[in-house]
Amino acid sequence: MERLAYAIKRDECSEDVELALDLFKELQSNSSNFFYSVQVDKACRVKNIFWSHAVSRRNFQAFGDVVTFDTTYKTNSYNMPFAPFVGVNNHFQSILFGCALLRDETVESFNWLFSTFRKCMNGKEPQCILTDNCQQMAASIKKVFPKASHRVCKWHILKKVRENCGNIYSTRETFKEDFHRVLTQMLTVDEFEGAWKELIFEYKLEDCVYLKQMWDIREKWAFPYFGQLFYAGMTTTQRSESVNYVLKRFVMPASSMNGFVKKYERFFIDRLQMEDYEGFHTKHDKVVMKTRSPLERHASKVYTHGVFNLFVEQLSENV
Incomplete structure (x- = not known):
């Protein structure tokens, strides 16, 4: 070598x-x-x-x-x-x-x-x-x-699936969507494990070595295991x-x-x-309120400029 x-x-x-x-x-x-x-x-x-x-x-x-x-x-x-x-x-x-x-x-x-x-x-x-x-x-x-x-890293998992399950990606158009759904929409351990097993059965991936390895370390990358x-x-x-x-x-x-x-x-x-620069804006910029929510008023007092803007975006979507 x-x-x-x-x-x-x-x-x-x-x-x-x-x-x-x-x-x-x-x-x-x-x-x-x-x-x-x-x-x-x-x-x-x-x-x-x-x-x-x-x-x-x-x-x-x-x-x-x-x-x-x-x-x-x-x-x-x-x-x-x-x-x-x-x-x-x-x-x-x-x-x-x-x-x-x-x-x-x-x-x-x-x-x-x-x-x-x-x-x-x-x-x-x-x-x-x-x-x-x-x-x-x-x-x-x-x-x-x-x-x-x-x-x-979840992105690393997705990238490696593409590399190790390339035929599925190219021949079964629904696989990518179904796989992403399992990774992103399952909120509990039971939901995730059930959806994963259904995915493996549906696409006949029981012999895929990479997916077996991913299953063995699922607690390191699947959200339901560490969402708390x-x-x-x-x-x-x-x-x-x-x-x-x-x-x-x-x-x-x-x-x-x-x-x-x-x-x-x-x-x-x-x-x-x-x-x-962000510290300066937090200290000197006037806070612009977008709702009448007491929650927004409180957030404006405790959050920095950048985090408050992110908070308001989320709040506005749910008001």
């Missing part, structure tokens, strides 16, 4: 890595609460890097109950996965609690990363964590965050993916590690400015 393309070789990138680490040291000298940690391999090469700003650490104490975590984005010359920890603030904006560059996606690397994240956050752990369906990630979450409720939990309005890793999408505007695909960290700092500052 060929060596991994993103293996970091001392003779190729030691200077680049040192420049990146120098930048972390500079950031820490400017803010004592800036946190970074580096894991090295047996050859003393940098393997994994994690960092978090002081404001991110403070935000996690307030908004860190729910975290989405995703490793699909790779934007540096070593093809290392970028792994952001993303949450939601009181403006319903995506916020970054910390991020990492990883050499690989093994249980060992995830163990190190999640343990480092917990240390960075002074022992506080997420109550709920949302990821894609990665076995190595799941094993590590179970070990490092044993009390966390781990859920799998607080997930901050998230059922997918879309917020992590959205962060990745915006980051692409700042970072070139083949960026050096040092270049990536520098561009990430610009991206991070841009995110902070957006938070400040």
